[in-house]
Amino acid sequence: MFVAGAIFATLVASLGGCAGQEDPLSALTPPDPKVPEVQDNTYPTLGTAPSTQKTLSPAERSKLQSELESLAASREGKVKRAIEADQ
Numbered sequence: 476m477f478v479a480g481a482i483f484a485t486l487v488a489s490l491g492g493c494a495g496q497e498d499p500l501s502a503l504t505p506p507d508p509k510v511p512e513v514q515d516n517t518y519p520t521l522g523t524a525p526s527t528q529k530t531l532s533p534a535e536r537s538k539l540q541s542e543l544e545s546l547a548a549s550r551e552g553k554v555k556r557a558i559e560a561d562q
Contacts, residue, residue: 516530531539
């Protein structure tokens with residue numbers, strides 16, 4: 476167990492020296508966790524122009540959801556009737 480620890484310590488020290496770090500154990504510390512703050516509803520554009528489409532209000536979202544659910548139920552009924560007709 477001691478030999479494995481010594482080998483690990485040597486490896487860390489040599490890698491720290493290769494990276495140009497003064498403290499060989501600094502390779503074991505996590506990087507700086509500070510990241511830039513981004514406003515809500517701001518998403519990166521990956522090679523495209525930003526979207527100008529507005530987001531739905533809660534009332535619009537609720538209406539759309541109920542319309543989609545009724546459409547899904549209607550289609551499900553059609554499929555079930557078609558399956559029953561084939562049997």
